[in-house]
Amino acid sequence: MSRLLLHGMRLLSRGFCSLGSNRISVCIVGSGPAGFYTAEKMLKAYQGVEVDIIDRLPTPFGLVRYGVAPDHPETKIVANQFSRVAKSVRCSFFGNIALGIDISLPELRQNYDIVVLCYGAESDRSLGIPGEELNGIYSAREFVWWYNGHPDCFDLAPDLKITDTAVILGLGNVALDVARILLRPISELAKTDISEQALASLQDSTIRKVYLVARRGPAQAACTAKELREILGMKNLHIKIQQADVDISPSDEEELKNHRIQKRVYELISKAAASPHSHSPTEQRELHFVFFRKPDSFLPSENGCTVGAVRLERTSLKENGTFGKRLAVGTGEFEDITCGLVLKSIGYKSLPIDGLPFDFHKGVVPNVKGRVLKGYQTEHDQAVEHGLYVAGWLKRGPIGIIATNLYCAEETVASISEDVEKGLLDGDSGAPKPGRKGLLQLLENKSIAFVPFSGWEKIDAKEKMVGQQRNKPREKITTWEELLKASN
Template identity: 35%
Template sequence: MSRPLRVAVIGAGPAGVYAADILTKSEQPVSIDIFERLPAPYGLVRYGVAPDHPRIKQIIHALRRVLEKPQVRFIGNVDYGVDVKLDELREHYDAVIFSTGAATDRALDIPGVDLPGCHGAADFVSWYDGHPDVPRDWPLTARSVAVIGAGNVALDVARVLAKTADEMLTTEIPDNVYRGLAASPVTDVHVFGRRGPAQAKFTPLELRELDHSPNVEVIVYPEDIEFDEGSMAAIRESNQVKTIVKVLQDWAMREPGTRPRRLHLHFLHRPVEVTGTTEVEGLRTERMELDGTGNVKGTGEFHDWDVQAVYRAVGYLSSPLPEVPFDHATGTVPHQAGRVLDLDEQHIPGVYVTGWIKRGPVGLIGHTKGDALETINSLLADIDGVELDDRPEPDAILRFLADRGVPFTDWTGWTRLDEHEINLGAPSGRERIKVVDRAEMLSVCRED
């Protein structure tokens, strides 16, 4: 081949960056542009991880090393489908890899979810993580709050709601988030899981962190600690499940403490209705029972909980992409080993997918790397021995965007913004304070 393989990656979160990393380590010479809708890279690591989880944010260091490679170029503040179309990308690149992730809330189909005061967890996470495309204010007026879900996102949402604002002030939260949390009158946060403790989807680290706050009492109810044959099998087969169950059992047996705020963990409660007329006034749940397999069935016994806000944390969902096939039932792009398929299940030449939009919003970083490896192997197999067509030289895409009036950012601009945020946090001993406003982000990125 007379020139490097030119690849566009759409999405600068872990999935896209890992795909680029694997490509750079192949024997194939490559030139990779990673496009991102936001001015800053890192995707959900920057805008989906709770600010009091600095350990998880260390992933950014590994992602940065990839983005600093000479074969890789970051192009931020470019919205695929708005600023550039698929056909336009295919004119400039031999292959396009979509890695746009999953950032919206999966629906919860029960009455009352449209009432004011019923929120999607993804929206709340975007608010407290300083996402530039969400409102600066959040309605934190409830004294008692329900969080529906038994995964890590549900625990993140519950923990941020329950903690005092001053506890969060050591993190990177923007000033508007601190002010919002400081004004919150919350005293009780209730987390509801439909199945039993052995079926919870959170990790031991996330669970234990709930009990680290000096201001939040974690309460588990003995009547919710139930196991059937399927639960016992899960405990025997998984050290993670065993650890989670042990922690929950210990908490259920201890005497209540005197910390001023309370975080209640409820299991075997299925939400059936958000109640209220003009706003959230309560949550109704049905008591469930284990059926012997680890699944549950209803008992016909209902409970009404006095809450003034409800947060749905029942899973993330990917959004459709213009000009790309999409399976609305699964929230994924149809593919075969990462090759995007058209309506006739034929591979669209040069178009690939990886990450959550490929497999759905499940799995951890290791799964994301495996996804990327499969996709890159397919891409490399497709171009093996193929003479590459002529393409415009690499900087042509930058002139194309500039001519279209797109105020794109680059890696140098991001390093300016990164340093600016770090400097904002330094006087108060914080690692950084995020810049929230998109115009301000762009101004810092693009200053001469």
């Protein structure tokens, strides 16, 4: 257990004891890793906490269910831990409840002593370059949601039969996931929980070449060594990396000295570039790493509606004087990659809701250690919204792995603990807020039907039953209508 969490738990326990016999009610919005880790830490900290988790989807687990690649089942095991949290007598799950539509943030704050927003990032950053509206161009989020059976993207239907080449813009872990799914043998994918429609589309796919395009060099690659090692080690896959792209400057060497993870990533890329790759009859698929290029525009195919190529501008790294980070700037040299599919893996984006301060530039809620600030504050003027907190991507931006949310949640819970200790919550000076009872009454007054955790368990059982018949872990239900039907 971290010192931060232990300190937070001690503060939380003392804070609740100071409230006498009064319980404290907590509502967590978002049932992904950040939401469940926050719930778990709160429940462990004090017996008087009652935690409710709401989510706009009928299914819990967020990123674990809809973000983790289907060929990474070991990463999804954490859902078992989250299920134990949800089954606590002091915790309830309310699925199919959309914040800002079914229920407002002020309504939640009126009913709960503490509201923690963990609803993640459900939109995408835009490149803002010509041709971005052409057919055949998708965000990586949409594509990931499609192959993972998310009900918002089950009908995405990307055409994988009109081209042999796909271009992925970005070189983070999501970009590697997408490339791996496009290139992995269908016989291996068929044994995963990939959605039925995605499996059928990939079965007929004609894509044999995938280009991963990065603005900067291999020394600045944003992926992790584990993800990179996996794709470089795929059988019957021809890896192509230009040796010139792997040559590093003295500035790169200095940068790598201080970043052990990036150094390991660079070493893997450098080794792959130097390895001989001879074609054999079985090596039908290619993965190209293209460094020091940024997208300039998308060019249409002959029909004028579908993407036909990506125009890239060569870049070089220049010092910008901010935190010592070098930026990729264009050199005026251009080249085209002919393709029929483009996937933009340039970052997810959180969305604002009414009544919540939001930093549109960073795509996060302004906060200090999880405490939501009142608008835009300076380091010396940090007025906070007492009782309102954030965790996960909404707090720090769409970075990190699943486990990153554990430490993020610990920090937010420690802030809650300190605020309870100081008596800063609205409910401290008077009667406790109604909590779950108030939420249930509110939903009843609005005639809003929700999916409890028992409803999710019915969905879960049906998916596993159908999956077993098809030699898969589960066959995901991919439409809102069928999910709600299965939950009853």
